[in-house]
Amino acid sequence: MNIQTTLLFVSFIATIVLGFIVVPILKKKKIGQVVREDGPQSHLQKNGTPIMGGIVIILVVTVILLFYIKTYPPLLLAIIALLGYGAIGFMDDFKKLILKNPEGMSPKMKMLGLFIVTAVIVGLYLFVFDFGTTIIIPIFNQPISLGIPLFILFAVFILLATTNAVNLTDGLDGLATGVVAIIMTFFTIISLKQNNTEMVIFSASTVGSCIGFLLFNMHPAKVFLGDTGSLALGGAVAIVALITKMPLYLAVLAFVCIVDTISVILQVIYFKATNGKRLFKMAPFHHHLELSGYKETTVVLIFWAVTIACCLVAYFI
Numbered sequence: 001m002n003i004q005t006t007l008l009f010v011s012f013i014a015t016i017v018l019g020f021i022v023v024p025i026l027k028k029k030k031i032g033q034v035v036r037e038d039g040p041q042s043h044l045q046k047n048g049t050p051i052m053g054g055i056v057i058i059l060v061v062t063v064i065l066l067f068y069i070k071t072y073p074p075l076l077l078a079i080i081a082l083l084g085y086g087a088i089g090f091m092d093d094f095k096k097l098i099l100k101n102p103e104g105m106s107p108k109m110k111m112l113g114l115f116i117v118t119a120v121i122v123g124l125y126l127f128v129f130d131f132g133t134t135i136i137i138p139i140f141n142q143p144i145s146l147g148i149p150l151f152i153l154f155a156v157f158i159l160l161a162t163t164n165a166v167n168l169t170d171g172l173d174g175l176a177t178g179v180v181a182i183i184m185t186f187f188t189i190i191s192l193k194q195n196n197t198e199m200v201i202f203s204a205s206t207v208g209s210c211i212g213f214l215l216f217n218m219h220p221a222k223v224f225l226g227d228t229g230s231l232a233l234g235g236a237v238a239i240v241a242l243i244t245k246m247p248l249y250l251a252v253l254a255f256v257c258i259v260d261t262i263s264v265i266l267q268v269i270y271f272k273a274t275n276g277k278r279l280f281k282m283a284p285f286h287h288h289l290e291l292s293g294y295k296e297t298t299v300v301l302i303f304w305a306v307t308i309a310c311c312l313v314a315y316f317i
Helices: 003-028 041-046 054-068 075-098 107-127 148-169 175-193 197-217 226-243 247-253 255-273 285-291 296-316
Strands: 134-137 142-145
Touching: 003 054, 003 197, 054 075, 054 197, 054 226, 075 107, 075 148, 075 197, 075 226, 107 148, 107 226, 134 247, 148 175, 148 226, 148 247, 148 255, 175 197, 175 226, 175 296, 197 226, 226 247, 247 255, 247 296, 255 285, 255 296, 285 296
Parallel strands: none
Antiparallel strands: 134 142
8 A cells, every 4th residue: 555545544544533532522611613693594503513623633644744754854844834823723713712702813913923933934944954946837837946035925925825715715614624635635646746755645644634524524514623723724735835846836726715815805895995885795705605595515515626626727737
């Protein structure tokens, strides 16, 4: 059995086992979701559903990576992405759910925390592991070197934008988890083609863990990722894209996440410009589709299908 299949299976089983331990604890501690009353009425039944379940994925994938890190030191970047971004999400979830502060972390503090984690990752990427400043241009399949100053700005943007985009996409049962599983499957295949064993290990482990988590996260969800999980998974996608030199491909791969993010930005701009009118019935866009009459499960399947199509397009361009 090859390494990617083995790790996918191991992470899948480990996630299920750990999920059966962690989810009841979260439920017992009453660390539950508080649903917005102005959202889809079908979501009101989700009140109290355990959140912060992303801890399960973070723990499983991190333990697997630690097992291989002596042989493949660059896996440290993946671990920092998971733990670093996950920690910022955990602090936000903790403040909202444990300390009962509905505002959570202030936007400034949250972005400061994300920026610090990002700065550490970019510094290690360039000056410790010396991955260089090369990226591949889609369609032309041509690598170009950006130069250190431009690459730093570009890498910071990719890491921050991707973590926040996946975070915004995490609004329906199984949505973000499934989308990330599909994208990381793409990167597993790409890493195999590049003979990049460390990213095969990371990507395959993440895919297996996400699929295992879906058993708890699919509609009706028994647990949610929370900011803990969604920020960590966003960081996972961003770092593997950088290491495989394919960050520009995220414009295609993460299309549904980009649509959700743009819908939020447009909603805010339109709301302020029109004194309270809304461009969408609700943002992010997946909620607009729900309020337009689509079932939650239908929206999730559409977003998954679009992501699969986008991955196929990205593979052949």
